[in-house]
Amino acid sequence: MTAETDRGAADRPQPKPGIDEIVAYVPGRSSVEGVEHPVKLSSNENILGSGPAAREAFLEAAQSLNLYPDSRTMALRAAVAARYRLEPERLVFGCGTDEILGRLVPQVYLEPGDNIVQGEYGFNAYGIGARACQAEVRFAPEPNLRLDVDEMLNCVDERTRLVYVTQPSNPAGTWITADEMARLQAGLPPAVMLVIDAAYAEFCTDPRFTDGLDLARSVSNVIVTHTFSKLHGLAALRIGWGYVPIEAAEAMERIRLPFNTSIAGQAAAIAALDDTAFQAESLALVERWRPWLTQQIGGLGLEVAPSGANFILVRFPTGAGRTAPEAYDFLAERGYIVRAVANYGLPDCLRITIGLEAHNRAVIDLLAEFLERSPR
Numbered sequence: 001m002t003a004e005t006d007r008g009a010a011d012r013p014q015p016k017p018g019i020d021e022i023v024a025y026v027p028g029r030s031s032v033e034g035v036e037h038p039v040k041l042s043s044n045e046n047i048l049g050s051g052p053a054a055r056e057a058f059l060e061a062a063q064s065l066n067l068y069p070d071s072r073t074m075a076l077r078a079a080v081a082a083r084y085r086l087e088p089e090r091l092v093f094g095c096g097t098d099e100i101l102g103r104l105v106p107q108v109y110l111e112p113g114d115n116i117v118q119g120e121y122g123f124n125a126y127g128i129g130a131r132a133c134q135a136e137v138r139f140a141p142e143p144n145l146r147l148d149v150d151e152m153l154n155c156v157d158e159r160t161r162l163v164y165v166t167q168p169s170n171p172a173g174t175w176i177t178a179d180e181m182a183r184l185q186a187g188l189p190p191a192v193m194l195v196i197d198a199a200y201a202e203f204c205t206d207p208r209f210t211d212g213l214d215l216a217r218s219v220s221n222v223i224v225t226h227t228f229s230k231l232h233g234l235a236a237l238r239i240g241w242g243y244v245p246i247e248a249a250e251a252m253e254r255i256r257l258p259f260n261t262s263i264a265g266q267a268a269a270i271a272a273l274d275d276t277a278f279q280a281e282s283l284a285l286v287e288r289w290r291p292w293l294t295q296q297i298g299g300l301g302l303e304v305a306p307s308g309a310n311f312i313l314v315r316f317p318t319g320a321g322r323t324a325p326e327a328y329d330f331l332a333e334r335g336y337i338v339r340a341v342a343n344y345g346l347p348d349c350l351r352i353t354i355g356l357e358a359h360n361r362a363v364i365d366l367l368a369e370f371l372e373r374s375p376r
């Protein structure tokens with residue numbers, strides 16, 4: 001026994017209270033034993049890869065591996081501000097939007113005993129960040145897997161500092177209208193920040209949809225985040241941005257790591273913003289196959305939540321004898337990795353990223369085989 005292990009636990013430095021109760025984020029699986037090249041439909045990545053301009057910019061960045069990146073992200077800042085008509089000084093860049101949503105926002109706003117409110121099935125990075133600040137996480141019921149403004153407002157009390165909306169949601173893909181978003185913001189006390197995570201917003205073209213930027217431009221308690229990981233296909237480079245009130249931008253600037261985005265990430269993101277052809281191709285793929293998958297899966301007797309994202313959530317009705325975990329294994333063994341979402345409180349559901357035509361057709365054929373019936 002070493003001197004180290006000899007000591008009683010009480011003598012050692014202990015993580016602060018609450019840390020050991022946090023359930024770590026579970027990333028989508030990317031391999032299956034015995035399957036050489038599985039198709040990964042578990043992390044809502046861009047199935048087309050990334051655009052040629054972004055790849056070229058990434059390769060060019062290899063010339064600068066010895067250099068620190070621009071800490072203020074000035075060139076990308078200007079590009080995002082111009083594209084979205086935003087005030088550049090209110091933009092914050094992060095190591096993915098994960099860093100903004102799960103670290104910077106909670107660290108700036110949460111004290112022990114405060115609380116955050118999010119949807120019942122909301123993305124779990126928010127709760128991890130809040131709990132690390134010893135704040136409480138409140139879950140508002142989501143009837144029909146869709147955020148309910150009144151349920152959200154009912155959860156707000158005098159210790160609420162942040163209200164998170166995933167727009168469209170993950171894992172359900174559902175979304176609320178611009179009118180509902182405005183009603184939620186109007187119903188919050190002015191000191192409560194509405195944080196709108198628009199990671200999948202580019203995949204929803206319904207005119208009633210909003211990514212929240214209109215609100216963020218006009219009121220001082222709204223934050224909106226956008227990522228380069230999904231539509232732009234740059235998940236590996238870990239880069240995203242938030243549009244935040246000016247005081248929040250100044251606070252985040254003080255506490256963020258000075259080099260939280262890379263030269264390659266910044267350069268590829270600038271190129272990706274301009275690559276409207278790749279963006280259009282990525283969106284067209286989702287818009288082509290999302291309704292088809294929804295209809296085919298419905299035809300198999302399974303339920304699909306109406307999705308505005310690049311994935312769908314499939315529910316296996318209880319009592320049907322064929323469960324979501326069994327379907328997950330069946331698909332994985334045949335080379336298709338989807339996402340089990342029991343950790344979101346949805347043990348009877350699977351989340352499936354929309355793939356290429358061949359992937360989508362294979363998933364339907366396999367689900368039909370699994371259910372022992374043919375697609376209609």
Ligand SMILES: Cc1ncc(COP(=O)(O)O)c(C=O)c1O
Binds near residue numbers: 166239
């Ligand atoms: C809803 C939602 N928000 C945020 C993120 C984080 O994205 P990133 O950190 O890659 O920007 C994800 C990633 O899957 C997500 O699903």
